[in-house]
Amino acid sequence: MLGVDGPAELSSLAQTVDDTDGVVFVPALAGLGAPYWDANARGTISGLSLSTRPALIARATLEAIAMQVCDVAEAMAADLEGEINGLRADGGAAANPSLMQLQADLLGAEVSVPSLNALSGYGAGLLAGLATGIFNEEDACGFAREAALTFAPQEAGGGRLERRERWRDAIVQARHQTRP
Structure with missing residues (x-):
């Protein structure tokens, strides 16, 4: 649809614009997972206009990843009756500095990425090594705790809150779609 071949090209395309210009993508292609658990939700793209171009949809796609993480963090904070003041990320998406900065901005908290991704x-190796006595817990866990990169929020609160509200509205739309 966007003419991109994989996550790296999607990220590159998304970086050509500063925001989504109001476009919101809810990737509920197989329903919504945590914290909504709504198998009947449908994927939606809202906020389209005549000026919408592929780069805006690419940016909205990356933003959707960060928004979903924010939703889970907010649910965790509510359960803990506290607030989430930081996030540690790893895996394929954590290798994308643009996404990690976007995550920090939308979460309003630091995002740390370990040197081991x-x-x-x-x-799994840690558990095996601990079980066999190859190393002790203190030595084994230190490496994963060290952050190679830390992303601090750079966006003012008002813009973040407006984007989060637009996302919540789009979630409502996605949850009220009917499946054939």
Whole structure:
């Protein structure tokens, strides 16, 4: 649809614009997961106009990833009756500095990315090493705790709150679509 071949090209295209110009993509292509758990929700793209171009939809796609993480963080904060003051990210998406900065901006909190970006594999090896006595817990966990990169929020609160509200409105739309 956007003429891109993979996440790197999507990110490059998204970086050619400063914002989504009101475009919101809710990727509920197989329903919505946490914290909504709505299998009947449908994917939507809202806020389209005659000036909408592929770069805006690409930016909205990256923003949707960050928005979904914010939704889960807000649900966790509500459950904990506190606030989330930081996030540690790893995996393929964490290798995208633009996405991590966007995440920090929308979350309003620092996002740290460890130097080791595949913590699932590291965790499996860690458990095996601990179980066999190859290393102790303190030595094994230190590496994963060190942040290679930290992204601090750079966006003023008002813009972030407006974008979060637009996202919430789009979620309502996605949840009220009917499946055939």
